[in-house]
Each structure stands twice: as C-alpha cells, then as structure tokens.
Amino acid sequence: RLPIKETVEIRFGKLDKEFKIRIEPLHVEFKTGKERNLLDAFLTHGIEIESICGGNGICGKCIIRVERGQTSLPTEIERKILGKRLEKKYRLACQTYPLSDLVITIPLSSMRKRGKILEWGIMSEVDINPEVKCRYVELQRPTLEDQRPDEDRILDGLSLKTIDYQFLTQLSKRIRSMSWKGFFIYRDEELLGVEEEKRIYGVAVDIGTTTIVAYLVDLITGNIVKVKSDYNPQISFGEDVISRIEFSLKEKGLLKLHETLIDGINQLIQKLCKEEGITPDRIYQINCAGNTVMLSTLLRTPIEFIGKTPFIPPFTKSKEVKSRELKVSINRAGYVYTLPSVSGYIGGDVIGDILTANVINEREYFFLIDIGTNGELVLGNSERILSVSCAAGPALEGMGIKYGMRGTVGAIERVYVDPYSWKPYYRVIGGVKARGICGSGLIDAVAGMYVAGIINGGGRLIEKGYNIKEVEGERMYVIAHKEETDMGEEIGIIQRDVRNVQLAKAAFYAGYKILIESMGVKPEDIKKIYIAGAFGNYISASSAVLIGLLPDLPNAKVISIGNGAGMGACRTLISIKEKELAEEIADKIEYIELSSEKKFYKEFVKATQFPHENLEEFPRVKKVLETKNISILEKY
Amino acid sequence: RLPIKETVEIRFGKLDKEFKIRIEPLHVEFKTGKERNLLDAFLTHGIEIESICGGNGICGKCIIRVERGQTSLPTEIERKILGKRLEKKYRLACQTYPLSDLVITIPLSSMRKRGKILEWGIMSEVDINPEVKCRYVELQRPTLEDQRPDEDRILDGLSLKTIDYQFLTQLSKRIRSMSWKGFFIYRDEELLGVEEEKRIYGVAVDIGTTTIVAYLVDLITGNIVKVKSDYNPQISFGEDVISRIEFSLKEKGLLKLHETLIDGINQLIQKLCKEEGITPDRIYQINCAGNTVMLSTLLRTPIEFIGKTPFIPPFTKSKEVKSRELKVSINRAGYVYTLPSVSGYIGGDVIGDILTANVINEREYFFLIDIGTNGELVLGNSERILSVSCAAGPALEGMGIKYGMRGTVGAIERVYVDPYSWKPYYRVIGGVKARGICGSGLIDAVAGMYVAGIINGGGRLIEKGYNIKEVEGERMYVIAHKEETDMGEEIGIIQRDVRNVQLAKAAFYAGYKILIESMGVKPEDIKKIYIAGAFGNYISASSAVLIGLLPDLPNAKVISIGNGAGMGACRTLISIKEKELAEEIADKIEYIELSSEKKFYKEFVKATQFPHENLEEFPRVKKVLETKNISILEKY
Ligand code: FES
Ligand code: FES
Structure with missing residues (x-):
C-alpha cells in the first residue's frame, strides 16, 4: 500500500561489479558495488537512514535487516552493539558491504524523515470496502409508455433511495449525453455522480496543529496513490492550540482560522489532483482526523469553550457535511467526514492512532502515547479503554x-x-x-x-x-x-532546560500512572507501546525511557506507528468497517479529566526525578546506570 | 383561519338608524341604514361582491345568505331567480334592505376578487401538528464532572438526534448567552434553532406560472397570519410554460429563471416579515406548490425534457432542501419543501388542489379541474385516482x-x-x-x-x-x-374567437371523457366538481357548462376551492398528516398520457360542437336551450 515505486538508475564510475540492491518497504532499487558500505550507498541514492556518528560504528542507529543475499561478515562493533540481533539478520549499514544482489528492509526506527513532514505510518491489512462505491449500469430510455421522471428511472435502475440535490440539477443533461449508461457513484443509498470511466478518489487529511498531510486514495483499488503535506497555514495566527483559541476570540478570528485551513486543504487537494492528472470532481469524499480544536475550526464551530474550564468542545461525534457547505473543492455532491473525538483534548487524531495501531480487538493491554505540547495517553484492551490528556507545555x-x-x-x-x-x-x-x-x-x-x-x-x-x-x-x-x-x-x-524537561516528562508519566491505577493493570501486563504522531516518530524511545518520559516496560514491544491520525483517516476512507470501528472506539473510550484528579499532582511530583523517585519502576534504566550500557534499552 | 379582522368604521350622512352588518367569512363589520340596499352598502365599504347588471336584478350574481337578523321581504325578481334557495336564506344583495343588525355570509362564488391575484381558498379542518416544533427546555450547565460536549448535552436534553450543521456553528455561543435555556426549534429529530420567545413561522408558496402567492403561517397556532402576492417575475422571460422551457435552453437561461424566481419569493418573504414585525430567521420552513416546470426552475433542474416527447420531468418526488442551498432568505437551518408531482404536466399544484378539496378519503367520485393553458383534470375516489393533462392553448x-x-x-x-x-x-x-x-x-x-x-x-x-x-x-x-x-x-x-374557444373547450371535454371511460364511471356517479386555480375561480361555472367546457353533471355539487395549490401548501405546513397525505396522493394518482391515447382525438372532434355533438350528455343545457332560462344551471 506504500506509494513509492521507482527504480533509481544512477550509475557511478569504476565499480568492479554492480549488485542490485532492493529496499523494502520503500520499493526502491539501485545498483552499487562491493567497495562501498551500504550506509554510503543509501545516502548516495537519497535513502535517508539514521546515522548520528557518521558511519563510525558508534551510535548504532543505522540498523538494517538483510532479507536475501550475501554480505561482508559482521564486524566486532556489530557484535557488540547488535548482539543476538545479528542472528535475526540485523546489521549496521555502515559496517556492511554487499557481495551479491540484496533485498534489504529498513526498520521504521532507522528511517530518517526529519525536516520533512511525517507523512507515512504503518498500514496493516484492511478490507477494501469504501463507503463511496461505483457501479456500471445501462438504463432503459424513457418512452411515451414509460414516462418515469429521470430521478425515479435512475434510482429504480440502481436500487438507490436519493440523489444529491446538486447532482440532481446536473443529472438530466448528463445522463442523456452519456446515452443513459455509465459508472454511477453512490454512497449509502445516495447517488452522487456518474462518470464515463471507473476512476474515483477520496482524500484523507491529517489536520495537525503544525502540519497538514493529505493522502489521495483510489477508491476502486483502495490504494493510497499520492501524498502531499504542508504546514498548517493557521500557524500565522499562533503556533499552538492555546494561541489559536485566543485568536478565535478576535473579530472574525474563528472565521479566519476556518477559511485559512480550508484554503490550505484545498491547495493540497489541487496538488494531489495535478500530480494524479485528475479533476477535483473525481474526489467524492474527504475524511479528516485532527485534534478537537482543529476539527472545530474546520467546521467553524467555536473553540473558545475548549480553552477554559470546564473545557467543553462544541461537539465530539463524527460529522458528515456536504463538501459545498465547507467550500472544500472536491465534487460538490461529495462529503467531508470528520473522525469522532472523545473530549476537548482527546480528538479524532487519537481515534485515528488507535485505528492505525489496530488494537481494538486485542485482549492484551496496549499503551498508546502521542507526545506534543498536549500529550494524549491511552491505555486499554478489547474490554475497556481509558484516556487522559496532559498539558506538558512546549x-x-x-x-x-x-x-x-x-x-x-x-x-x-x-x-x-x-x-x-x-x-x-x-x-x-x-x-x-x-x-x-x-x-x-x-x-x-x-x-x-x-x-x-x-x-x-x-x-x-x-x-x-x-x-x-x-x-x-x-x-x-x-x-x-x-x-x-x-x-x-x-x-x-x-x-533551566533540564528543569523544563523534568516538568514536561513528569506530566506524561503522572498521566500514565493515573491510567494504570484507574484501570487496575500492572506494568508487566502491558504488551505493546504505540508511539504516534510526528514528534513521537522522531524521538528516541530509549532516551525517552531513560529520562522517565516513557514507562520502562520490559514486556512491551514499542511500535512507532508514524502518522497514525493520517493513516487512520485513510483506513476509514478505504473501509466502511474501519469507519464503524472509529465510532465504536470513540464510544468506548473513557476520558479522565486530570485537572479534577488529586492523585495526579502527587504522581507528578514523584515523576520530576530522573527517571523517577522510585527507581524500581524503571528496572532496565537501573541496569543501564549500573553498566553504562545503553544497548540494554536498544530493543526499543 | 382567515386573516382579515378589521372593523370598518366609516360613517355616512343622515341615516335614520344604523344597523351593524357583520360579514363572514371576511370577519368584516360596518354600519348602514335601511334606506340603502346591501349591494350598495357592500360596495361603499369596499366589499367586492359580484354584480354584473349593476344592481338591476337581472344577472342574479349578487347572491348572499342572511344568517341572522331581519331584512326586507324577497322581491318578485328574487323569487324568479332564487326559487327554492330563498328558503335556505339566500337573497340577492341588490334587492335586500336591512331592518336590524345582520350577520351575512357571502358565498365564495359571489365574491369578486378579480384584478387582484387569487390568494384565498377554502380551508377545511386540519390538525395543528406542524413538522417544525418548538419546546422550552432548561439544560444542565457543564461542569468538570459533566464535560459532555455542547452537541451531546443539548441532544440529550431534548431527546433529538442531530443538529443542523450551520446552527451547530452558532450554538455554543448562543446557548451560553441564553443561560442554557430557551425555546428549542426542531423538525423530525433535527435541532434547527433556539429562540428566546415562542414565536416561529413557516411560509407556504403557490408558485404559479403567472403569479406567486406567499402565506405566512404561525407554526405555534397553525394560523395563516399574512398573505402577499405578486406576479411571477419569470414572466419577463416568457408568459407561459412553453416559452419558459424555450428560454431555459438559452445560455444560463435556466439559472436566470431560477434566480429570478428565488428573488421574487424572497421579496414576498421580506414583505411578510416586515408586516408581521419579525426577522426572516424566525421562518423555519417554506412549503412550495407549483406545476412541474415551476418546481423545477425553483430547484434549478433542467425543464427542457418536459417540453418534448416523451415529456420527462427531472423529478416528481417531493424534495426537501436546506434553504441555504437555494439562497431562500429564511433561517439558514430551515428547509424548502416542494410538494410531490405526478408527471411533467400534473404537478405539485394539483396535489395541493386535491389536499384542499379534502376528498382523498371519500368513497364517492369527485372530478377536479384546473383550467388554464394547460388543463389538469382529476377523477377519482378513495379507491383510485386518474389524471390527464390537456394542452388547450391560451x-x-x-x-x-x-x-x-x-x-x-x-x-x-x-x-x-x-x-x-x-x-x-x-x-x-x-x-x-x-x-x-x-x-x-x-x-x-x-x-x-x-x-x-x-x-x-x-x-x-x-x-x-x-x-x-x-x-x-x-x-x-x-x-x-x-x-x-x-x-x-x-x-x-x-x-375566429368562437372557433378558438371551440378547440380549447373540446380538449378539456375530451380529457374528461377519457377519464370517465378509463375509470368506468357514469357521469351521474360523480358527486362533486372542484374548480381550482385562479382562472377557474373567476369563470362562471354555468357558462362553462353551457359551452361544454365543463361536463353537465346534475348530481354534482360544484365547489370553487380558490387557490387550492396555495391552501394545500399551507396545509402541509400546518400538519404533518397533510404532508404525508400529499405523498400518498402523489403515489396513488395514475397519469394517462393523452398524446398516446387514440380515443382522445375522436372525443376531441365530437366535443368541438356546442355543447357537444351528443346533446344528451348535457341534459340541463338542453333544457336551457328549450326554455332560454339560464337559472336552471344557477345551482352551479
Ligand atoms: S552510522 Fe552510527 S553505527 Fe552505523
Ligand atoms: S346585481 Fe345583478 S342581480 Fe343583483
């Protein structure tokens, strides 16, 4: 489902023999020789892989996995840093030379995407069953004996119930010019359009406070075919959620936030269409994930009451609004859907994260964290899901x-x-x-x-x-x-910087403590930690555990899901089931308001220490401190 | 339910004694003396009653009914013209002098409204149960313990399901400024607004090819409180339906027709609001009746295919569109509803007529006729309803x-x-x-x-x-x-004029013949003839029978229902039941396309004679011809 599919064919001078190197999951291929280590070769071919120490075998960040083919033998450095992982075919790219054609996978954690906007995330299997569907039908032409009105003739022929009002105004001429046959586009029981070719699209949008990412989804194949991103143009009115709320109080402030955002989204849609070579009216639905404030400005509902106690959002249910109501430049009959939220501070982006993590039916506990100025923390399993939001500051x-x-x-x-x-x-x-x-x-x-x-x-x-x-x-x-x-x-x-980090990380850890205590779950029962969002994608999980920002959970696998909100929005576009799942998750999640939890402050104080007042809560960090060997945490 | 309620207090000189004369159903009262006949008194007080012969007791048109009080005794002329009707308290106004205070009703047939647009019609009993409802609720305020979003709090409090999107954007501020209480306006399960006082309105519109009539309906009391009318501004693009269809084929023709019509409706709404002293956002629904072409231009759907064989309209089902989609200037959350139609030439106006006639549940046969350039004819009873449309020409x-x-x-x-x-x-x-x-x-x-x-x-x-x-x-x-x-x-x-009349009236009568033959009904089984529409209201039914335009049905009562389309639209606004009935009627009516009926031409030729080739079909006309006494038909 990843879109990049290109063969880089750059040749360079005097190589004894060239081997074909294929990189998954990027679907990239290039050629190189045995005298060049793989890190070098990657960087030459624009594949951005982690390498803090510049290929000196010190940082241990350039981890790759050799799936097929022969390479140089592991070095002493690799043996020290990778240990048992060598058996699982892991290598350090800076230490490895090709000896044959290779197939290599680069773990997400080794991919460097920084400086760009986080566009991709994990995408597990999903049924291809989009809400917007397309069907070829040839209709009977009207005669004096069969004078059914156009509306009835078409609805009867397609077994549908209604026709979008704006499309109805175009329908009579369109259907005659197409000789009463074509690919009919419908959603639920509503007819939205008719096309001469079987080619329709949706767009999923992750509306972040800082960035917007838009995915063009082929609704026939279910593939994400293009992605475009840019800064959220609302930034000119304030960097974070709080300053946006303040701006919304000004004369026409909310309207400006709204129009600017719509404009930004429309520009991304335009770019996607241009690159795909389609007109925007081929897009019949747009599914948006974002925090509660972003989704509110998208829909032009007041955000000011989210910002002050008791922190009430205008809505949390998912919304379906005709694109024309919002002046979103897709097909006028199309819909804008916003993912449901839970509260003023647990938004549709978190629901998207949970969809992407694909955990809702697992009996084992997961912990999901989205780290930013506001941190969203979710703990749960198939039975129950709890969430908190903590204002950690920037x-x-x-x-x-x-x-x-x-x-x-x-x-x-x-x-x-x-x-x-x-x-x-x-x-x-x-x-x-x-x-x-x-x-x-x-x-x-x-x-x-x-x-x-x-x-x-x-x-x-x-x-x-x-x-x-x-x-x-x-x-x-x-x-x-x-x-x-x-x-x-x-x-x-x-x-002072260290003090600031202490206060911020303590807020997260205290939130985590409230969650496990409210749920009555032991840390060792948590089997997976999902890190979502742009920031989470770039931080080093082991560093985060070392300072006590993330809990030290030896039994948990850490999975960075990338742009979970965006991927979640894509999932709801590709599959009705996922959309229903989003509703189910939103219904299920319980929200704990930390500002009314007295325990929170107690936990917060304990968590200002590195990694915590009680070092026993961080067993592996304790070992790192004893051995000064950080690789104990490297499995993160 | 009639709106005119005023007491005319004009005094005039030297009357021995003044009697109070009260006129129903106009709710008008004035004073006059015994030396002045009632026709004179009426005209002096602006009550427009029929009087072709100028009060000479010749035309027999000034019929009134004295409900209460004493008058001069009937004259010889009255005895001749009214016969047995004298016993039923009918009198000729020009022959009658008051001898006490009086209560008088003026039969609709004696009311002169010509030169003005036909605004009123009959309004039989109707349940007051409008679709748009209003309820006072005090909501719980949000707290840190009850952080439900505004949407959920309000929907829970009102037991509703959705909130209009545009209203949702206003809701958070509005509800706080009203301290979480007020009169909530909803429709079905959708919340549309909240007001500080219990005062909401609907507008019913009869969109005629020539005129538009708009009724302001108080949705709390179910009363029609104001009415305004004007010519349909589309007239500048063509006088009749056919020329409008032709105009719609021009560049942006349909759009111009649409915008002009909306503009005309908005102007009437503005006048209604000004007179009632309300802002247009107090109006939450607008129900429109009109022929298929008018309703199509209202909704901007192409009308060109109605105009050529096989005469297919874009739609016939009723439509519900948000007012903002059509730029109709009522509350933005409100709806525009159009009555259902049957075919390209049996429109929502005819459904309105049938609603107004209130006949759908009667087992006896009724015949309903709307005479114009296109005549619509309906024959039926509670079992079955047939309709035809004949292009009689202008x-x-x-x-x-x-x-x-x-x-x-x-x-x-x-x-x-x-x-x-x-x-x-x-x-x-x-x-x-x-x-x-x-x-x-x-x-x-x-x-x-x-x-x-x-x-x-x-x-x-x-x-x-x-x-x-x-x-x-x-x-x-x-x-x-x-x-x-x-x-x-x-x-x-x-x-040549006579020849033109022959062709036109023959079309109507042939249509009638197709109807009774298709239904298998005998003329004597038809118990009621309803005459609808402006034109029908002004013609003399007896003249129409004499020339063979209307059938001669001795057992049928003729009832002029006035602006049946407009009254029908009012009914759907006042009562959900009537709206459902409109759907039921539209579903039930069968339409016979005359252009594919060979019998039609045969009947047409026979009907070009006065009153018909077969004089036996017009028994009372036969008698009139023998006696030269037109009053035989006067019971019409
Ligand atoms: S780049 Fe640092 S270990 Fe390879
Ligand atoms: S006015 Fe003609 S009869 Fe009275």
Missing part, C-alpha cells in the same frame, strides 16, 4: 529551551553522549552547521547526560567536567562548539 | 382572441347576453372603460351568444341581428360600443 518540542528550535534544517535532532568520555556526538537536520536543538535532540541529550552522570537524578548539572561551562551565569553542557555552529556560538543544554 | 385566457387581454383593470370579465333582446350586459375590472375582454368574459359571452342563438351548435355566427356587424371582413357580435371603450373602438367576439 518544552519537549524545543520551545522555552535556550537553544531550542523547531525540527527543521539546522536543528540538532540526535545526540549521543559517550558515558565515559562525556564527548557528545550529534546529527543536524539537512547536514548543515547547527543552528539549535530540537525536541528529539533535547531528549537524547538529557538522557545521555543522565547516563553519563553529567546530571544527577534530581536534574542538577554537575559543576565541573568535560564540556561543562558557565554561560551568562548559567551552567551549560556544550554539545556543539563555536566553530561547528551557524552563528559561531556554542550550543548546549543549560540547567 | 385561448381561454384571452390570448389569440381579437380583443383578448389578461384579467386586469379594463378587461370585460363578466358578460350576460339577454337571450331575447340579444342585448349584452358586461362588467369591467376596476370599473373603468373597457379595454378588452378576458377569459371569463369570453366564456360568458360565447355561452350567452349560444343560448341566445347568436351562434349555433357548430359555432357559426349568425349573419344578421342585434349588434352583429362586419369588421375588417370578419363577422362580430358587439359587446361594448365605441363610446364605452377606452380606445373608442368596438369590442366584441369575432367568428
């Missing part, structure tokens, strides 16, 4: 951090601190000189500093040591030296 | 007639030909000098000429006689002499 996204910046070109996005030498390794998005540090880099840095002992459990930065210095009266651990940065200034983590 | 409406004109000021609208002297009496709309003759005058004239022997059964105008002359090579019977006309030219009926 620190983890790099805001309010001395050298913090958005995850774009120039941001330090990966940091590895050698626990013995305290020497920092880092990677910058776009490969340019560093301009700042973004959220994922921040978490890596704090985790590395903690393991190395640069900060203690209370978060206090050590007074003296390698790369420790005083800047403007604040203590700092330097990550990038002057000569490595764009502005010629050092970039590092100051004491 | 002759009966005065078009293609030498001195023909529309029924407005200056038109001769009533003609009485003295069967002995051949002297014509006539009445002009507006009381001005005659400018021409309109349809009802034409029918009266031809009938009178036939009874007098000025034309024979074959329609041939006699060569010589009173008022017979030759004009521009054509023989003519003069009705108004030069000095009585506006342009100083004689006005009369020429031979």
